[in-house]
Amino acid sequence: MAVSTRIAYVEGLAFSYPEAAGAALKDISLELERGEVVLVLGRSGSGKSTLLRALAGLVPHFHGGRFSGSVIVTGLDTRSTAPAALAGTVATLFQDPEDQIVFERVSSEVSFGPENLALQPAEVARRVASSLAAVGAEHLLDRSTRDLSGGELQRVCLAAALALEPQLLLLDEPTSQLDPEGAAAFLELVEGLARERGMSVVLSEQRPALPLEICDRVLFLDQGRLLLDAPRTQAIEWLEENAPVFVEPPWLYDKQAGEPGTTICRLEKIGYAYRPGIPALGNVSLELRRGEVVALAGPNGSGKTTLAKLACGLLETQEGQVVRNGRAGYLSQDPGRYVVCERAEDEVALGIEGDLPRARRWLAELGLGGSERRHPRDLSSGERERLGLAAVLATEPDLLILDEPTRGVDPERKRALGEMLRAGSSGRATLLVSHDLAFARSVADRVVSLGAQGVPIGA
Amino acid sequence: MRPSTALALLGACVVAALVAAHPLSLVLLAAVLLALLLETSWRRARLFLLGIAVSSFGLFLIFPLTAHTGSHPLWNGPILPGPIGSIDVTREELATGAVQTLRLATVALAFALWALMLDHDRLVRETRLARRSVLTVALATRLIPTLERDAAGFVEALRGRGVEVEGLRGRSRLLAPLVASSLERALTLAESMEARGYGRPGRAPVARARFSWRERAALVFSLLLVVSSLLWL
Numbered sequence: 308m309a310v311s312t313r314i315a316y317v318e319g320l321a322f323s324y325p326e327a328a329g330a331a332l333k334d335i336s337l338e339l340e341r342g343e344v345v346l347v348l349g350r351s352g353s354g355k356s357t358l359l360r361a362l363a364g365l366v367p368h369f370h371g372g373r374f375s376g377s378v379i380v381t382g383l384d385t386r387s388t389a390p391a392a393l394a395g396t397v398a399t400l401f402q403d404p405e406d407q408i409v410f411e412r413v414s415s416e417v418s419f420g421p422e423n424l425a426l427q428p429a430e431v432a433r434r435v436a437s438s439l440a441a442v443g444a445e446h447l448l449d450r451s452t453r454d455l456s457g458g459e460l461q462r463v464c465l466a467a468a469l470a471l472e473p474q475l476l477l478l479d480e481p482t483s484q485l486d487p488e489g490a491a492a493f494l495e496l497v498e499g500l501a502r503e504r505g506m507s508v509v510l511s512e513q514r515p516a517l518p519l520e521i522c523d524r525v526l527f528l529d530q531g532r533l534l535l536d537a538p539r540t541q542a543i544e545w546l547e548e549n550a551p552v553f554v555e556p557p558w559l560y561d562k563q564a565g566e567p568g569t570t571i572c573r574l575e576k577i578g579y580a581y582r583p584g585i586p587a588l589g590n591v592s593l594e595l596r597r598g599e600v601v602a603l604a605g606p607n608g609s610g611k612t613t614l615a616k617l618a619c620g621l622l623e624t625q626e627g628q629v630v631r632n633g634r635a636g637y638l639s640q641d642p643g644r645y646v647v648c649e650r651a652e653d654e655v656a657l658g659i660e661g662d663l664p665r666a667r668r669w670l671a672e673l674g675l676g677g678s679e680r681r682h683p684r685d686l687s688s689g690e691r692e693r694l695g696l697a698a699v700l701a702t703e704p705d706l707l708i709l710d711e712p713t714r715g716v717d718p719e720r721k722r723a724l725g726e727m728l729r730a731g732s733s734g735r736a737t738l739l740v741s742h743d744l745a746f747a748r749s750v751a752d753r754v755v756s757l758g759a760q761g762v763p764i765g766a
Numbered sequence: 767m768r769p770s771t772a773l774a775l776l777g778a779c780v781v782a783a784l785v786a787a788h789p790l791s792l793v794l795l796a797a798v799l800l801a802l803l804l805e806t807s808w809r810r811a812r813l814f815l816l817g818i819a820v821s822s823f824g825l826f827l828i829f830p831l832t833a834h835t836g837s838h839p840l841w842n843g844p845i846l847p848g849p850i851g852s853i854d855v856t857r858e859e860l861a862t863g864a865v866q867t868l869r870l871a872t873v874a875l876a877f878a879l880w881a882l883m884l885d886h887d888r889l890v891r892e893t894r895l896a897r898r899s900v901l902t903v904a905l906a907t908r909l910i911p912t913l914e915r916d917a918a919g920f921v922e923a924l925r926g927r928g929v930e931v932e933g934l935r936g937r938s939r940l941l942a943p944l945v946a947s948s949l950e951r952a953l954t955l956a957e958s959m960e961a962r963g964y965g966r967p968g969r970a971p972v973a974r975a976r977f978s979w980r981e982r983a984a985l986v987f988s989l990l991l992v993v994s995s996l997l998w999l
Contacts, residue, residue: 365960390960391963391966394962394966401958403954407955409901418891621922621925637925641919642923644950645919645920645924657927658924699926699927702928
């Protein structure tokens, strides 16, 4: 008798979120085999996260909305099985690890899932130890989740998912907060676990280069429709033809010829520590001149954000000197979270003394024309990021600092962002903080790298 | 000491603070709790201390103006329409206001100790009864540092656009976005918890250790504190 290798199948799935104008998923049908790694690609808002949530049963149980078709995971129909009941079979890792932490200590966090499955204490302890070991984080067992770096937190969240010993692991943009080395190590780890445990993995990503190397199959979604479901080699050919931006090498932008202009900001022998004795930065010097785009790269925790905040005056210097000529504008990480006004146009106008016509111009410039009167929190995550950018650009700063502006941004938007940065670069100095080294190299005139201890290692 | 024992001690302190009538008992209780709080990390305790100071000072200011007791007036103000009536301050109102303020500060100090010193993880895992409620309170407690971090993020994002957040009015503008942001976080957290099996019937048995003599003593002391506050304090 033939043994079925199918772990899940989706038949004619359509879904709309409550009060949404359009459908998030339309007529999706696919099958998932045991042990395969499936990569889901698509533009922002194409339905990638919704598809993952449907496989976990969170759509429709948690979100409500209109659902038709069927999703069967290990023989269980997700319409009649609650997500909590699927937890021993399916595990999900969401985008932002910080938002999914329940407990203070790593050991409690990882044991939360197995305890919910009502396992015996000895089995819970075994699963905690083995899942932390599997992700190389056994040394974090007694640490506080509050003190972990982004990369460490991501590993702990993966361990918490693995502790459920799932047959299907769903990863929603798991590397968006990791530097290239961290992302490569994470994906290698996931691939190894899938092969070793025979676990199926479905992951969505906005930086497709690395996952394309490890996946078996690729799905491509566009406006909720499944346009592609093919093995890796065929998928790459299809992407080259139909969505080249997902597989092409970084775009080469028009860079300004000639020498940059006057110095806008000079940092001299800067040192900074958030806690005494633990330097975040040491002896860093950097000059930013009008007309140039400088990228600041380095691994997680190397002090890139600290340097950026010192450059624009959000942090006071402790050692060394910062000289600034002109006004600085700073776009923080995750700007979509920090919206304060009730209307998009008011949000942009806030920094320009309520100048609404100018605010509307910048909204249109960033592709948000027509959304002027919408509540910022009703916008999609990508739109909110652009709203944050519009709010900073509208102030027309002499020094523009962008902290990880490509995080969670799809390749098309990333290219548009690069073009916009280059187009307006002649009138200002631009500092781009990014661990997306490919993007940084393609858009910047020079790349400055910080080492692990916040020490400059080259330009 | 296991967190449930520490919780019993803090609970007894709260009961004592609410029922004790003598100001000296309240002063003593508040002083002990404050000393314990200062033993924790200053960086984390300062937010709670600020909150306690502001709310206590506010109560001390408002109480004499809204109460109508005492026969030794120190100041007579106007008569306002509605339930407030005459605005005056008497010596008795000041004394009662001071006691109520002390009561509030003591309860708030006990809460700060709950937030900063208790091992919430262990408490949730050890709790047999009302585990969901304990988890909810533990998560709400963790929200305080998250809100603090989010507030800093909002201020930073606005300063990045050249907008300075100053004064009470400026900061109060952040209140609604902060609430909205924490609701968004809560939604993701709830989704993540459900995906990890929270809400399934059944519960993993928890290995339980025997009470040490210190814990027994602490529980007896908690009981004595409650009884003595009801009878004598």
